[in-house]
Amino acid sequence: MLIIGTLSDGPVRYSELADAIPGISQRMLTLTLKQLTRSGLVARTAYAEVPPRVEYSLTGLGTSLLSTVLDLAAWSADRHTEIRGHQRAYDARTAADAG
Amino acid sequence: MLIIGTLSDGPVRYSELADAIPGISQRMLTLTLKQLTRSGLVARTAYAEVPPRVEYSLTGLGTSLLSTVLDLAAWSADRHTEIRGHQRAYDARTAADAG
DNA sequence: CCGCATCCGAAGCGATACTG
């Protein structure tokens, strides 16, 4: 989902994806990009240059998923604080039960 | 996501969720329900009966995510065959490269 | 010089057995 969202503005390089999605491991990024490419949501373009460059972009199929993903991202951003509050309250309640 | 979608029609029992989501393990179902409850998306209601009964339902916060989740489910159902085709083509190409 | 395959210890999962 985060990868799809990051590709919304056009082609993005591998290292730019890694920077745009903090916390993702190199392994997971490579693996997920491979799955997305395999499923036809993302296109991979390698340029035979020095230094080497690989760009990933959304296909038509990938773009058809974009609006839903952006909806989800907006929902997540809007409710993030509220959800955090619920989690803190829940954890406090759980800690109280444990003590 | 599948849990949210399953709860769209009203309260659902634990075992009904397990039946509605084939392939999910007991562990993952319990763990995910706990996370959703902790985040305030799902409410857990236990009835002191024999046999015991526990119902899970969407909160207001959970319901606010429902439309996006249903969009995603619809997209998934619509594009499923197309995506499978891409995967098969990709695998055939990969196998050819390997051989 | 970037992108990514590979190796290793650690964490997570699914299946099973068991409890209130």
Next chain:
DNA sequence: CAGTATCGCTTCGGATGCGG
């Protein structure tokens, strides 16, 4: 019925090496 505790195996993250 609705979970929790345990075990074996898969998968993950981080470090390293190499092809293009």
